[in-house]
Amino acid sequence: MDRDDLRLIRALQLAPRAGFARLGEVLGMHERTVSRRYNALRRQGIVRIFGVVNPLAVGLQLWNVRVRCRPDASESLAQALSSRPDVAWVGVDLAGAEVAFAVRTLSEESRDLLVTRTLPRSAHVLDVEASVVLHVFLGLGAHDWAGLREVLSAAETEEVVACRPAESGGQVTLEPHDSAILDVLAADGRATTAEMAEASGLSEGRAARRLATLLRTRTVVIDLDLAATEFGFHTRARLHLVVAPSRLHQVGEALAAFPEIGFVAATSGRDNLMASVVCRDLDHLYELTTARIGSIEGIASMEIVLRRIVKQSGGLIADGRLVAPS
Numbered sequence: 001m002d003r004d005d006l007r008l009i010r011a012l013q014l015a016p017r018a019g020f021a022r023l024g025e026v027l028g029m030h031e032r033t034v035s036r037r038y039n040a041l042r043r044q045g046i047v048r049i050f051g052v053v054n055p056l057a058v059g060l061q062l063w064n065v066r067v068r069c070r071p072d073a074s075e076s077l078a079q080a081l082s083s084r085p086d087v088a089w090v091g092v093d094l095a096g097a098e099v100a101f102a103v104r105t106l107s108e109e110s111r112d113l114l115v116t117r118t119l120p121r122s123a124h125v126l127d128v129e130a131s132v133v134l135h136v137f138l139g140l141g142a143h144d145w146a147g148l149r150e151v152l153s154a155a156e157t158e159e160v161v162a163c164r165p166a167e168s169g170g171q172v173t174l175e176p177h178d179s180a181i182l183d184v185l186a187a188d189g190r191a192t193t194a195e196m197a198e199a200s201g202l203s204e205g206r207a208a209r210r211l212a213t214l215l216r217t218r219t220v221v222i223d224l225d226l227a228a229t230e231f232g233f234h235t236r237a238r239l240h241l242v243v244a245p246s247r248l249h250q251v252g253e254a255l256a257a258f259p260e261i262g263f264v265a266a267t268s269g270r271d272n273l274m275a276s277v278v279c280r281d282l283d284h285l286y287e288l289t290t291a292r293i294g295s296i297e298g299i300a301s302m303e304i305v306l307r308r309i310v311k312q313s314g315g316l317i318a319d320g321r322l323v324a325p326s
């Protein structure tokens with residue numbers, strides 16, 4: 001990748017459905033050049049844009065689960081979990097004794113069946129710990145990880161952000177034809193409204209209006225996955241922190257400002273704050289957790305769990321690259 005690739009990737013983080021012509025105007029590239037670069041990055045498994053239902057916007061819950069298991073069973077368990085569409089993220093700790101995953105489902109029954117019945121029955125599972133997300137400080141959106149934010153100027157960033165659809169909040173009830181639209185977006189977050197119309201049986205105009213409503217209310221978010229190792233970030237970790245309740249919101253906001261962090265949420269359970277971290281190496285992780293995060297007032301303790309990522313939000317990881325959905 002060269003600098004123009006990085007600039008395009010950052011622009012797509014900020015506005016993943018922006019037209020190639022508009023992105024070309026902002027970045028000083030021809031529309032065909034933007035299209036060619038994006039398609040190459042996608043084919044190489046470096047970038048993947050996809051759509052997903054935001055469970056918090058439809059009144060449901062997001063759960064994070066840690067499964068302690070026999071080390072010889074962690075790989076098979078992680079692969080089995082990765083095949084489930086309601087499991088949004090899967091990681092295995094480097095010792096192989098724990099598999100962690102996020103459940104993002106529209107069915108509370110499906111979640112409960114997985115967490116309280118299916119997993120505990122496995123002979124290889126030693127313990128299951130589940131925590132519900134109480135508040136998201138950073139995440140569930142396409143412009144979360146800021147590791148590339150310096151590649152665009154302030155003026156370019158402002159122009160790209162203006163390409164994003166306005167968000168008004170509110171709550172929308174999913175309709176039967178939405179499932180077809182969501183299937184199309186899950187495979188390609190930049191799919192055309194014509195493709196969504198064909199899949200859902202709606203006219204193109206109705207499909208476009210419905211998509212606009214889903215995006216405006218954040219019922220659906222367009223997210224972007226990156227193959228972090230291709231950008232020189234080889235160390236992935238989850239931080240589980242215990243924070244004084246009176247300082248929880250301030251600490252969460254402070255963590256969300258660090259460019260190495262892509263997800264921060266307040267959770268139930270023994271720990272009350274969780275963060276996903278991407279660093280260049282162990283020295284970088286040490287500096288982040290001690291000199292910067294460790295100096296934040298209100299943090300009582302911190303557990304650092306190094307993980308190998310098996311599945312990111314939008315799909316599987318193989319040899320450090322994003323795997324296109326089958």
